[in-house]
Every structure is written in structure tokens, then in C-alpha cells.
Amino acid sequence: MFRRKKPTDTRDAALQDDFVVVVDESVNPYLVLFHEPAGFRAEQLRGLRNRLVAMNPDGEPKTLVVTSAVRGEGKTVSALNLAMAFAELERQEVVVVDADLRRPSCERYLNLNQRAGLTDVLLGHETVDKALRPAGYRDLVMLGAGTRVENPAEVFSSSRLDQLLHRLKERFHYVVVDTPPVLSSTDAGVLSAAADGTLLVVRLEHSLKKQSRDAWQVLSDTGGNVLGTFVTEVRGQDPDSDRRLAYDPAPEEAE
Ligand SMILES: Nc1ncnc2c1ncn2[C@@H]1O[C@H](COP(=O)(O)OP(=O)(O)OP(=O)(O)O)[C@@H](O)[C@H]1O
Ligand SMILES: [Mg+2]
Structure with missing residues (x-):
């Protein structure tokens, strides 16, 4: 295991220098595709990805908004995990866009520095090509939120x-x-209407049913195509609590 101590753009460095393996504990622990790619939760994310791929039989390029009713329901972690799951597919170029200009966190969760990004592009201060950057996971590309x-x-x-x-x-x-979040500003509604599909994140035992229903309604009323809900934290915070659902390879037979 090689570990870089400085929490600065280690992911970019790893991309340029592909014989260095960076195991970075500053990456958000719930990014399971990154930390536990062989685990049960990563498999669940791949299951969601496969369903979305199946909903797109012609393989057309698609924009997918990940949102939820209120703060802290797991939108960012779900969006990043899903983007990573897409990036595992061969010959599929994937970009994750941080369009939470109010509390941007995609770059922080991936331990990347904040740079010019979405706002700079939308305000015409930067070109898309210059604002895109490697996310540090396979070929996944990131467009950060940009200047506040x-x-x-x-x-x-x-x-x-x-x-x-x-x-x-x-x-x-x-x-x-x-x-x-959908219920705290109009941003998610506007983005959802501009996208091909929207996933509504619901955090078990945290999200209020009424708020999630209201959010679905708001998104539909503003022209969003809500594909379904994505339930997070199904087995609580203890990573071992979902052991019973896991299907690990059988232990090697003792010789
Ligand atoms: N499955 C999970 N189990 C426990 N904690 C989680 C899980 N997924 C994410 N978290 C943690 O919950 C917090 C909120 O997650 P996240 O930032 O993804 O939510 P969010 O909906 O994007 O929040 P915000 O509305 O502030 O942008 C973070 O600290 C994250 O690390
Ligand atoms: Mg977020």
C-alpha cells in the first residue's frame, strides 16, 4: 500500500503516474465503489446502473440528475457512486457534474482541490474543455461547481x-x-427539467415520507422525468450490518 500524506490533488497525480497506487483515506468513506469495489453495497450500485442501462437500450447519451427532498439525504455520495459504477463499463465516457452551487461537495468527497467549474462555464468565463478534470477513478471526469x-x-x-x-x-x-435539495431552492427542479432522467434519493429512517413525496411532485410539476427512488443507508451505518445479505466467495478449502 502506498499512501500520499498531502490531501492535495493526489488523484490527479495518480492518473499521470499510473504505476503509483494511491490509497487515500480522505476520500469519503461511503464512496463504496472506490473503497470496497468487491462489497455488497458496490454490487447494489451496479444493479442500479444496470437497470438504468437497460432503460436505455439504444445507448443514447443521457443526463441523469440525482437529488432529494432536503439536506443530507445522500445525494452527493449516491451521485458519485453511480458515476463510478457507470465508469466501470467499457467504452463508456462518464462525467459527474457538481451542480450544487450552494453546498458543493463532490470535489471534497474525492479529495480534489476546488477549481474553475460549472459556474465559470455557465457565466462564460471558462471553456468546458478547460473546466473538465479527471475525477481520479478510472476514466471518470468531473466538472466541479466552480467559483462561488x-x-x-x-x-x-x-x-x-x-x-x-x-x-x-x-x-x-x-x-x-x-x-x-428540491425543497430548498428551485435549482434541482430546473436541472431535473433539463435532464433526461432524475433519481430521488431517500435516506431510510431519516427522510420524511411527506417531504420525499412533495419533492417527487415538485420535480414532476416542473417537467422532470423522475425515474424512481434510490434508498440509501438501508442497513444503518455499521458496514458489517449487511453481512447477511452479502454473497462473498466461499472461503478456500483447507488443504
Ligand atoms: N449510506 C450512508 N450511511 C451513512 N452515512 C452516509 C451514507 N451516505 C452518505 N453518508 C454521510 O451522510 C452525510 C450526507 O451525505 P451527502 O453529502 O451525500 O448528502 P447530500 O444529500 O448530498 O447532502 P447536502 O444536501 O448537504 O448536499 C455525509 O457526511 C456522508 O458522508
Ligand atoms: Mg450534496
Whole structure:
């Protein structure tokens, strides 16, 4: 195991230097595709990915918004895990976009520095090509939230959002978009309406049924195509609590 101590762009360095293995404990522990790719939770994410792929038999490029009713329900972790699961597929270019301009966290969860990103592109201060960067997991590409702005809703109201999503679909097969909560601003509704599909994250034992239902309604009313819900934290916080559902390879026979 090689470990880099500095929490600065180690993921970029690893991409340039592919014989170095970086095991970085600063990456969010719930990014199971990164930390436990052989585990049961990673398999569940692949199951979701496969269902989404099956819903797209022609293999057309698709934009997918990941959102939820309120704060802290697991949107960002789910969006990143899902993007990583897509990135495992051969010949599939995938980009994850941090469109939560209010509390951006994609770069932090991947232990990347914040750079020019979505706001800079939407405001015409940066080109898409320059703002895209390696996410540090396989060939996954990231478009971070970018420079902080006072008025995120205004940034999304520009016609540049549609142009940007169109542009990303020319280059990527899957565009996974992390958003702020549906019930606290109009951003998620606008993004959902501009995307091909939306997944609503529900955090078991935390999310309120009424709020999740309201969020679904808001998304549908504003033109979003809600594909379904994605339930997180199904077996609680203890990683061992889902052992019974796991199907690990049988232990090697003793000789
Ligand atoms: N399956 C899980 N079990 C326990 N904790 C989790 C799980 N998934 C994510 N978390 C933790 O819960 C917190 C919220 O997760 P996350 O940031 O993904 O939610 P969010 O909906 O994007 O929040 P926000 O609305 O603030 O953007 C984080 O600290 C994250 O590490
Ligand atoms: Mg988030």
C-alpha cells in the first residue's frame, strides 16, 4: 500500500503516474465503489446502473440528475457512486457534474482541490474543455461547481445550461448531475427539467415520507422525468450490518 500524506490533488497525480497506487483515506468513506469495489453495497450500485442501462437500450447519451427532498439525504455520495459504477463499463465516457452551487461537495468527497467549474462555464468565463478534470477513478471526469456565486438560481436560468448539457452529451455517454435539495431552492427542479432522467434519493429512517413525496411532485410539476427512488443507508451505518445479505466467495478449502 502506498499512501500520499498531502490531501492535495493526489488523484490527479495518480492518473499521470499510473504505476503509483494511491490509497487515500480522505476520500469519503461511503464512496463504496472506490473503497470496497468487491462489497455488497458496490454490487447494489451496479444493479442500479444496470437497470438504468437497460432503460436505455439504444445507448443514447443521457443526463441523469440525482437529488432529494432536503439536506443530507445522500445525494452527493449516491451521485458519485453511480458515476463510478457507470465508469466501470467499457467504452463508456462518464462525467459527474457538481451542480450544487450552494453546498458543493463532490470535489471534497474525492479529495480534489476546488477549481474553475460549472459556474465559470455557465457565466462564460471558462471553456468546458478547460473546466473538465479527471475525477481520479478510472476514466471518470468531473466538472466541479466552480467559483462561488451569490445567485445560483440566476446562473441556472441562463440558456447556457441547456447548451452545456447538450455539449456534454456530445462527449460523454452518461452525465451524472449532483444537485441541491428540491425543497430548498428551485435549482434541482430546473436541472431535473433539463435532464433526461432524475433519481430521488431517500435516506431510510431519516427522510420524511411527506417531504420525499412533495419533492417527487415538485420535480414532476416542473417537467422532470423522475425515474424512481434510490434508498440509501438501508442497513444503518455499521458496514458489517449487511453481512447477511452479502454473497462473498466461499472461503478456500483447507488443504
Ligand atoms: N449510506 C450512508 N450511511 C451513512 N452515512 C452516509 C451514507 N451516505 C452518505 N453518508 C454521510 O451522510 C452525510 C450526507 O451525505 P451527502 O453529502 O451525500 O448528502 P447530500 O444529500 O448530498 O447532502 P447536502 O444536501 O448537504 O448536499 C455525509 O457526511 C456522508 O458522508
Ligand atoms: Mg450534496
